Amino acid sequence: MPTGSNRLLIRSLLFAPANRVELLKKFPRQDADAFVIDLEDGTPESERAAARQQLSQTVQYLRRERLRGLLFVRTNASTSPHADADIEAALGADIDGLLIPKVGGASDVERGGAALTAAEQRGRQRPLILIGLIETVQGVMNVQSLTTADPHLAALAFGGEDYISDIGGRRTAEGLEVLYARSQVVAAAKAAGLAAIDQVVVDIRDDERFRQDAALGRSLGYDGKMCLLPRQVALANDAFSPTPDEIDRSRRLIAAYEAAGAQGRGVIEFEGRMIDPPLLGRARAVLEAASRGILDRR
Amino acid sequence: MPTGSNRLLIRSLLFAPANRVELLKKFPRQDADAFVIDLEDGTPESERAAARQQLSQTVQYLRRERLRGLLFVRTNASTSPHADADIEAALGADIDGLLIPKVGGASDVERGGAALTAAEQRGRQRPLILIGLIETVQGVMNVQSLTTADPHLAALAFGGEDYISDIGGRRTAEGLEVLYARSQVVAAAKAAGLAAIDQVVVDIRDDERFRQDAALGRSLGYDGKMCLLPRQVALANDAFSPTPDEIDRSRRLIAAYEAAGAQGRGVIEFEGRMIDPPLLGRARAVLEAASRGILDRR
Amino acid sequence: MPTGSNRLLIRSLLFAPANRVELLKKFPRQDADAFVIDLEDGTPESERAAARQQLSQTVQYLRRERLRGLLFVRTNASTSPHADADIEAALGADIDGLLIPKVGGASDVERGGAALTAAEQRGRQRPLILIGLIETVQGVMNVQSLTTADPHLAALAFGGEDYISDIGGRRTAEGLEVLYARSQVVAAAKAAGLAAIDQVVVDIRDDERFRQDAALGRSLGYDGKMCLLPRQVALANDAFSPTPDEIDRSRRLIAAYEAAGAQGRGVIEFEGRMIDPPLLGRARAVLEAASRGILDRR
Numbered sequence: 039m040p041t042g043s044n045r046l047l048i049r050s051l052l053f054a055p056a057n058r059v060e061l062l063k064k065f066p067r068q069d070a071d072a073f074v075i076d077l078e079d080g081t082p083e084s085e086r087a088a089a090r091q092q093l094s095q096t097v098q099y100l101r102r103e104r105l106r107g108l109l110f111v112r113t114n115a116s117t118s119p120h121a122d123a124d125i126e127a128a129l130g131a132d133i134d135g136l137l138i139p140k141v142g143g144a145s146d147v148e149r150g151g152a153a154l155t156a157a158e159q160r161g162r163q164r165p166l167i168l169i170g171l172i173e174t175v176q177g178v179m180n181v182q183s184l185t186t187a188d189p190h191l192a193a194l195a196f197g198g199e200d201y202i203s204d205i206g207g208r209r210t211a212e213g214l215e216v217l218y219a220r221s222q223v224v225a226a227a228k229a230a231g232l233a234a235i236d237q238v239v240v241d242i243r244d245d246e247r248f249r250q251d252a253a254l255g256r257s258l259g260y261d262g263k264m265c266l267l268p269r270q271v272a273l274a275n276d277a278f279s280p281t282p283d284e285i286d287r288s289r290r291l292i293a294a295y296e297a298a299g300a301q302g303r304g305v306i307e308f309e310g311r312m313i314d315p316p317l318l319g320r321a322r323a324v325l326e327a328a329s330r331g332i333l334d335r336r
Numbered sequence: 337m338p339t340g341s342n343r344l345l346i347r348s349l350l351f352a353p354a355n356r357v358e359l360l361k362k363f364p365r366q367d368a369d370a371f372v373i374d375l376e377d378g379t380p381e382s383e384r385a386a387a388r389q390q391l392s393q394t395v396q397y398l399r400r401e402r403l404r405g406l407l408f409v410r411t412n413a414s415t416s417p418h419a420d421a422d423i424e425a426a427l428g429a430d431i432d433g434l435l436i437p438k439v440g441g442a443s444d445v446e447r448g449g450a451a452l453t454a455a456e457q458r459g460r461q462r463p464l465i466l467i468g469l470i471e472t473v474q475g476v477m478n479v480q481s482l483t484t485a486d487p488h489l490a491a492l493a494f495g496g497e498d499y500i501s502d503i504g505g506r507r508t509a510e511g512l513e514v515l516y517a518r519s520q521v522v523a524a525a526k527a528a529g530l531a532a533i534d535q536v537v538v539d540i541r542d543d544e545r546f547r548q549d550a551a552l553g554r555s556l557g558y559d560g561k562m563c564l565l566p567r568q569v570a571l572a573n574d575a576f577s578p579t580p581d582e583i584d585r586s587r588r589l590i591a592a593y594e595a596a597g598a599q600g601r602g603v604i605e606f607e608g609r610m611i612d613p614p615l616l617g618r619a620r621a622v623l624e625a626a627s628r629g630i631l632d633r634r
Numbered sequence: 635m636p637t638g639s640n641r642l643l644i645r646s647l648l649f650a651p652a653n654r655v656e657l658l659k660k661f662p663r664q665d666a667d668a669f670v671i672d673l674e675d676g677t678p679e680s681e682r683a684a685a686r687q688q689l690s691q692t693v694q695y696l697r698r699e700r701l702r703g704l705l706f707v708r709t710n711a712s713t714s715p716h717a718d719a720d721i722e723a724a725l726g727a728d729i730d731g732l733l734i735p736k737v738g739g740a741s742d743v744e745r746g747g748a749a750l751t752a753a754e755q756r757g758r759q760r761p762l763i764l765i766g767l768i769e770t771v772q773g774v775m776n777v778q779s780l781t782t783a784d785p786h787l788a789a790l791a792f793g794g795e796d797y798i799s800d801i802g803g804r805r806t807a808e809g810l811e812v813l814y815a816r817s818q819v820v821a822a823a824k825a826a827g828l829a830a831i832d833q834v835v836v837d838i839r840d841d842e843r844f845r846q847d848a849a850l851g852r853s854l855g856y857d858g859k860m861c862l863l864p865r866q867v868a869l870a871n872d873a874f875s876p877t878p879d880e881i882d883r884s885r886r887l888i889a890a891y892e893a894a895g896a897q898g899r900g901v902i903e904f905e906g907r908m909i910d911p912p913l914l915g916r917a918r919a920v921l922e923a924a925s926r927g928i929l930d931r932r
Contacts, residue, residue: 057600079613082597173614175527179480182775199614205526205557206621215555218519221814228801229771240610257811259801266610299678302653312836312862315675316769316795323802355898377911380895471912473825477778497912503824503855504919513853516817538908564908 046167046192046233048072048108049262049278050271053238055080056089056111062096065105070271071262072108073100077124078115078139086120090127097131108134110169115140116149125150129157135167137195142176144187151188166190169235173197174204178219185230194227195264196220198237211247213254224259236260242267252277280324288321344465344490344531346370346406347560347576348569351536353378354387354409360394364401368569369560371403374410375422376437384418388425395429406432408467413438414447423448427455433465435493440474442485449486464488467533471495472502476517483528492525493562494518496535509545511552522557534558540565550575578622586619642763642788642829644668644704645858645874646867649834651676652685652707658692662699666867667858669701672708673720674735682716686723693727704730706765711736712745721746725753731763733791738772740783747784762786765831769793770800774815781826790823791860792816794833807843809850820855832856838863848873876920884917 052070054061056077065073075096081089093111100109111133113124117140128136138150147170154166168190172181178201185191198216202208207215220237227234236255239248248270252263256277263274280288295313298306306313350368352359354375363371373394379387391409398407409431411422415438426434436448445468452464466488470479476499483489496514500506505513518535525532534553537546546568550561554575561572578586585607593611596604604611648666650657652673661669671692677685689707696705707729709720713736724732734746743766750762764786768777774797781787794812798804803811816833823830832851835844844866848859852873859870876884883905891909894902902909 055601082600084597085600175523178523179527197614199612202555202557203614203617203621205522206559207522207557208555208618210555214515214552215557217810218516218814219523224801224803225771225774225815229775238610240612240615242605242610254810257798257804257806259798259803259811261802299680302678302681303651307838312834312838314795314836316793316799317836319799320804323799353899380898382895383898473821476821477825495912497910500853500855501912501915501919503820504857505820505855506853506916508853512813512850513855516814517821536908538910538913540903540908 047261048193048233048235050265050274051110051195051235051262052265052268052271053080053112056093056096057081057085059092059096063099063103064268065100065109066103068268068271069275070107070265070268071275072110072134073105074110074112074137075133076112077120077128078112078118080112086114087123090120090124093127094131097133101132108167110135110137110167112137112139112171116146125153129153129166132163134164135169135190135192137169137171139171139197140174140177140200141170141172141184142174143180144184146170147184147187147191151190154188154190167192169193169195171195171197172219172223173200175201178222181223181226182229185226185232191232193233193235193261194223195235196223196237196260197264199240213251220255221258228259233262234260236263238264238266239270240266242270245269245273248273249277280328284324285328288324291321292318292325345559346491346531346533348563348572349408349493349533349560350563350566350569351378351410354391354394355379355383357390357394361397361401362566363398363407364403366566366569367573368405368563368566369573370406370408370432371398372408372410372435373431375418375426376410376412376416378410384412385421388418388422391425392429395431399430406465408433408435408465410435410437410469414444423451427451427464430461432462433467433488433490435467435469437469437495438472438475438498439468439470439482440472441478442482444468445482445485445489449488452486452488465490467491467493469493469495470517470521471498473499476520479521479524480527483524483530489530491531491533491559492521493533494521494535494558495562497538511549518553519556526557531560532558534561536562536564537568538564540568543567543571546571547575578626582622583626586622589619590616590623643857644789644829644831646861646870647706647765647791647831647858648861648864648867649676649708652689652692653677653681655688655692659695659699660864661696661705662701664864664867665871666703666861666864667871668704668706668730669696670706670708670733671729673716673724674708674710674714676708682710683719686716686720689723690727693729697728704763706731706733706763708733708735708767712742721749725749725762728759730760731765731786731788733765733767735767735793736770736773736796737766737768737780738770739776740780742766743780743783743787747786750784750786763788765789765791767791767793768815768819769796771797774818777819777822778825781822781828787828789829789831789857790819791831792819792833792856793860795836809847816851817854824855829858830856832859834860834862835866836862838866841865841869844869845873876924880920881924884920887917888914888921 048071050070051072053074053076056075077086111128113128113136114120136150150168170191172194201219224234239251241247262278265271265274291308294308295318346369348368349370351372351374354373375384409426411426411434412418434448448466468489470492499517522532537549539545560576563569563572589606592606593616644667646666647668649670649672652671673682707724709724709732710716732746746764766787768790797815820830835847837843858874861867861870887904890904891914
C-alpha cells in the first residue's frame with residue numbers, strides 16, 4: 039500500500055492460481071502484504087476462461103472477509119488471446135491493481151496504464167496500481183526506459199525462473215546466473231522511485247534456501263519477495279523487516295552520531311566502523327521501516 | 337550450424353593458429369562443433385602474411401578430408417594493416433564465415449557484414465556467418481547496439497582474457513571480475529536471437545577448472561565455449577549437452593505436468609519444486625537439445 | 635598525478651574531515667598517492683562553514699610542508715547550500731582539483747568542469763583535475779554518459795556505502811550487492827580512458843577485510859582505493875602495486891614469448907597456461923606499473 043513516503047510497502051506478495059478457489063479463499067487468513075490472483079502461468083491454459091468468469095465473485099468474497107493487504111490480478115501477457123478479456127474482468131472487480139507479466143518494454147507498461155486510466159475514469163473507490171514483472175531478456179535490456187512509461191507503475195518484480203528459461207541458462211543454488219539481471223532490475227526500479235519485489239524460490243520445502251535468497255535480495259535493495267505458498271510468507275515478512283538487533287543498533291548508532299556532532303566531529307567510530315552519512319541513513323531507514331511495519335498494516 | 341529453429345549450435349569452437357599447419361590438419365579428427373583458423377593473436381605478427389597465403393590450400397585439404405562442423409577464420413581487427421588482406425583471403429576460401437576480433441561497436445559488425453555480402457554476390461555454396469568477439473571495454477559497453485548491425489551476425493563470443501587486460505584487472509579462479517561483462521554479452525546476444533559462446537580457459541592442464549567455468553557459462557545462458565586445445569573440446573561438448581539425468585528428469589516432469597493439466601491444475605509440485613511454465617520450458621529445451629545433439633551433427 | 639600515458643596514478647586516496655585540522659596537518663607524513671580535505675560527509679553540517687574558512691590556510695601549510703601526492707577538496711553536492719561557497723574556497727587555494735560527491739549525471743560533471751575552467755582562466759600553477767564520485771542509483775544508471783561531459787574529469791570513484799543506502803540494500807562481507815554497480819563504474823571509466831578508484835572499507839580495524847576487498851577491486855580493474863585512515867594507505871598501496879612475484883613472472887613470461895616468436899610460434903605454453911596477447915599485455919602492464927611506482931612518486 040502507498041505509504042507516507044509514497045512508496046509501496048510489500049514484503050510478501052503471495053500468488054495463488056485463479057482456478058483454485060479453495061486456495062484463494064484462504065487469503066484472508068494469511069499475513070502477506072499483498073496477494074495475487076493468477077490468471078496466467080499458475081492456471082492451466084484450458085482453465086483460464088472459466089477462472090476469469092469466477093474472478094468477480096472471488097474478489098467479492100475476499101472483500102467481505104476483510105482481506106488485509108493489497109489485492110492484484112496477474113493477467114495474461116499482451117501476446118496472449120486472453121489478455122484483453124483478463125484485463126476487463128480484473129478491472130471489473132474491486133482490486134488494487136494489475137500485475138503484468140513478461141513486460142518487455144515501455145509499450146507493455148503503457149498498455150496496462152491506459153487500461154487503469156480508463157477504469158479510474160469509470161469511477162473507483164481507490165487509485166489503481168501497476169506492478170511490472172520483468173522476466174525476459176528483452177525486459178531486462180529495456181528496464182531503464184520502461185520505468186517512466188506510466189505513472190500507475192509503482193513496482194517492478196524480477197522473475198528469475200522465467201528469465202533463465204528465456205536466456206537458455208540454468209538455475210544454481212548460488213544464483214550468480216541472475217545477479218546481473220536481478221541487480222539491473224532493482225537499480226532501475228529505485229532510480230525511478232519504484233518499489234522492487236524479488237524472485238520466487240521454487241524449492242518450496244527448503245526454508246533455509248528461501249532465507250538465503252531473501253537475504254541476498256534484501257542486500258541488493260529489494261523491498262520484498264514473491265511467494266508461492268503461505269509458508270513462504272512468514273519467511274519473507276521476517277527477511278524484509280528490520281531485526282530487533284538492527285533496531286537496537288540503529289538507535290545506539292544515531293545516538294552516538296548525534297553526541298559526536300554536538301562535539302563538532304562528523305565522522306566517528308562506532309563499534310569498529312566509521313559512521314558517516316550512508317551508515318547513518320541506513321540506521322534511520324531501519325527505524326522508519328520498523329515503525330511502518332506496525333502502522334501500515336490495515 | 338543453423339538449426340531448425342534458426343539458431344547456431346556450437347558447443348565447442350576449437351582454435352588453432354593459421355601458421356601451425358600440422359595442427360590445422362588434425363581438425364577433421366576432432367569432435368568440435370566448429371573450428372577457427374586463427375590469423376590473429378594465435379599467429380606471431382611476423383608469420384601472419386605467410387600464414388594467410390597458405391589459407392586457401394589448408395581449407396581445401398580440410399574439405400577434402402570431410403571436416404565435420406563449421407569452419408571459421410579469425411581475421412585481424414579493423415585497426416590492423418592485415419585486416420583487408422585477411423578478409424579477402426578468408427572469403428576466397430570455402431569457409432562458413434568469419435570470427436571478427438575486438439568488436440567495439442556497430443561499425444565493426446557492418447564492415448564484416450559488407451564483406452560477406454560482397455562474397456555472397458560473387459557466388460557461394462552456402463550462406464556466410466559472422467561471429468563477433470566481444471573482448472574490450474568498448475565492446476561490452478556497446479554490445480546492445482551492435483547486435484542488430486548486420487543480419488549475418490549469428491553469434492557473439494565473450495573474450496574474458498582480453499577484456500580483463502583492456503580494463504586493467506586481474507583474473508581470478510572465481511571469475512567475479514568478469515561476471516558483469518560476461519552476463520551483459522550473453523543477455524545482448526539472446527535478446528537479439530543470437531547464439532552466445534563463452535570465454536576460453538587458459539589453464540590448459542586443469543580439466544576441473546574448465547568444467548567449473550563451463551558450468552557457470554552454461555548457467556548464464558551461453559551455448560558453448562571457445563577451446564584452445566583438442567582436450568578441451570570433449571569437456572565443452574559434455575558441459576553444453578544435456579545430461580542423461582536431465583533428459584530423464586525432463587521427460588518425467590513434462591509427463592507429470594501434462595497429467596496435472598488433464599486434471600485442471602496448472603501449478604503442481606514435482607520432487608519438492610513447483611512446476612510452472614519456466615521450469616516446463618527448460619525441460620522442453622533439454623529434450624530438444626538432446627535430439628538436436630544427435631540430428632545436427634553432419 | 636598524470637603519468638606519461640596520461641593516466642592518473644592513484645593507488646590510495648586518503649580522506650580527512652576539513653574541520654579536523656590536527657588530522658590534515660599529518661598528511662605530509664603519510665604515504666598516500668592523493669589526499670582529500672573533506673568539506674562534505676566527514677564534517678558535521680554545523681562545522682562546514684567554519685571549516686571552509688580555514689581551508690586556504692591549511693592548504694598553504696601542506697604546501698610548505700612539501701606534501702607529496704595530489705591534493706583534492708571534496709565539496710558539497712550541487713543540491714547543498716554549501717556547494718557554491720565550497721567550490722569558490724577550494725579553487726581559491728593551491729589544490730590539484732575537486733572531488734565531486736553524488737554525481738548523478740552529466741550536468742554535475744559539467745558544473746564542476748566549468749568551475750575549473752574559470753579558475754584556470756584566472757591563472758593556475760598546474761592544470762586542475764576532477765574526480766567524480768558515483769554513489770547513487772542515478773549516478774550508476776547514467777555513468778556511461780557522464781564520463782565525456784568535461785575534459786577535466788580524470789577519474790571516477792565508486793562509493794559503495796552511499797550506493798547501498800540509496801538503493802535501500804544492506805552491506806555484506808562478500809559484497810555481491812554492489813558487484814553490478816562497482817563493475818559498471820569501472821567499465822565506464824576505462825571505456826572513457828579515466829582512472830577508477832574503488833570504495834572505502836568502513837571496518838577500520840579489519841586489515842584482512844580491507845585486503846580482500848582491495849584484491850577484488852583490483853581484479854575488477856580499479857587502480858586504487860579510497861582510505862578512511864592512514865593505516866589503510868599502506869594496505870592500498872600494496873594491493874594496487876605489482877608484487878615481486880608478479881614482476882618476476884612477467885619478466886620471464888615476456889622472455890619466453892619473445893623466444894617463441896623468434897621461432898615462429900605465436901601461442902606458447904608457459905607454466906601450464908597458454909600465452910597469448912592478453913596475458914602478454916598484462917605482463918607488460920605489470921612491468922610498466924612497477925617502474926612508474928618508483929618514478930612517479932614526487
